[in-house]
Amino acid sequence: MASAVEIDAMRRALLLARRGPRGLNPQVGAVILSPAGDVLAEGFHRGAGTPHAEVDALSQLASGEARGSTAVVTLEPCNHTGRTGPCALALIEAGVARVVYALDDPTDAAAGGADRLRAAGVDVENGVEADAAAALVHDWVTLQRTGRPHVTVKWAQSLDGRAAAADGSSQWITGPDARRDVHARRAQADAIVAGTGTVRSDDPALTARSDDGSLLEHQPVPVIVGASETAPDAAVRRHPHAPLFYATHDLRAVLADLAGRGVQRVFVEGGPTVASAFLREGLADEVLVYVAPVLIGGSRLALGDIGVASIADARRLVVASIQNLGDDLVIVAHPADDRSAPAPLGADAAPDTRGDA
Numbered sequence: 001m002a003s004a005v006e007i008d009a010m011r012r013a014l015l016l017a018r019r020g021p022r023g024l025n026p027q028v029g030a031v032i033l034s035p036a037g038d039v040l041a042e043g044f045h046r047g048a049g050t051p052h053a054e055v056d057a058l059s060q061l062a063s064g065e066a067r068g069s070t071a072v073v074t075l076e077p078c079n080h081t082g083r084t085g086p087c088a089l090a091l092i093e094a095g096v097a098r099v100v101y102a103l104d105d106p107t108d109a110a111a112g113g114a115d116r117l118r119a120a121g122v123d124v125e126n127g128v129e130a131d132a133a134a135a136l137v138h139d140w141v142t143l144q145r146t147g148r149p150h151v152t153v154k155w156a157q158s159l160d161g162r163a164a165a166a167d168g169s170s171q172w173i174t175g176p177d178a179r180r181d182v183h184a185r186r187a188q189a190d191a192i193v194a195g196t197g198t199v200r201s202d203d204p205a206l207t208a209r210s211d212d213g214s215l216l217e218h219q220p221v222p223v224i225v226g227a228s229e230t231a232p233d234a235a236v237r238r239h240p241h242a243p244l245f246y247a248t249h250d251l252r253a254v255l256a257d258l259a260g261r262g263v264q265r266v267f268v269e270g271g272p273t274v275a276s277a278f279l280r281e282g283l284a285d286e287v288l289v290y291v292a293p294v295l296i297g298g299s300r301l302a303l304g305d306i307g308v309a310s311i312a313d314a315r316r317l318v319v320a321s322i323q324n325l326g327d328d329l330v331i332v333a334h335p336a337d338d339r340s341a342p343a344p345l346g347a348d349a350a351p352d353t354r355g356d357a
């Protein structure tokens with residue numbers, strides 16, 4: 001059983017973890033407690049190639065100071081020599097008597113730290129604040145499992161499923177509340193994907209903004225996919241992050257490359273062609289649809305061909321949440337065959353909060 005002091009320390013470690021960047025490695029925090037329960041040191045992981053959280057915390061202590069202490073860590077201490085040495089060994093060598101951690105390391109390479117610690121006589125406890133820790137590294141864990149980032153495909157549509165009028169005009173189908181919601185979700189993504197066609201026709205900034213147009217603190221990296229050139233004066237070239245251009249239609253290759261750059265969460269907001277392509281390829285983990293109570297008619301559909309020739313092939317989704325935003329609705333849904341999806345909306349189902357992680 002973890003003590004109240006250890007649970008508090010774990011909450012502190014979770015806060016510390018968030019100071020580190022999202023990227024190739026998980027965000028991890030650590031707190032070292034004296035036998036009396038006082039905080040001796042705190043640490044967090046600053047990204048691939050830098051010391052792990054436990055080692056960062058231990059490095060602040062004099063030799064021998066950690067003897068008999070308890071290390072509270074948000075992830076199972078690693079057991080591998082990667083870019084740095086094994087944390088389990090560093091804890092053993094520092095004389096740490098007890099390790100409390102939240103989540104098992106999901107990678108084959110780094111797992112096994114808990115066993116190694118136990119074998120060395122260290123008292124080990126896991127599962128403390130596990131839900132919060134899992135939410136924190138949810139996208140990183142997904143990336144380890146699937147080899148690609150989590151993909152949200154977003155579009156806005158009229159009640160009759162149109163994304164634009166006959167002349168191509170599409171601003172604004174939905175109202176200000178929906179727009180605010182979109183920008184908040186953009187800010188939670190590591191990258192935002194648009195097609196070259198949409199970049200040419202709409203000239204989107206692909207930034208996450210507040211109501212007054214100012215930039216939100218976190219900006220997703222703009223990713224432009226497709227064959228045509230992007231104009232030298234395109235708005236996206238003024239994005240705070242340099243855009244990544246992929247002159248290809250191979251979305252799997254794009255996602256694999258983004259994963260290699262530490263992109264864990266992708267927001268696809270690139271128009272019907274790109275949205276349809278992600279769905280056709282089975283690459284959407286989440287569908288985010290804003291529905292406005294307007295009718296447009298005509299042929300400018302929110303989605304084109306997604307590979308459904310017959311109703312038996314229709315892509316079944318499970319609705320995670322439905323929310324009113326002003327006059328509009330936002331629906332979050334997941335592919336019915338996605339086992340990582342949260343429980344369907346029901347009497348006791350929580351709203352989808354994964355985006356808040």
Ligand code: AOF
Nearest residue numbers: 028045052053077078082083084087110
């Ligand atoms: C820990 N503490 O703070 C982190 C861990 O190749 P490296 O050295 O960068 O190791 C990366 C792996 O180590 C990563 O995939 C994950 O399994 C684990 N991360 N482990 O004990 C930490 N960041």
Ligand code: ZN
Nearest residue numbers: 052077078087
């Ligand atoms: Zn480690």
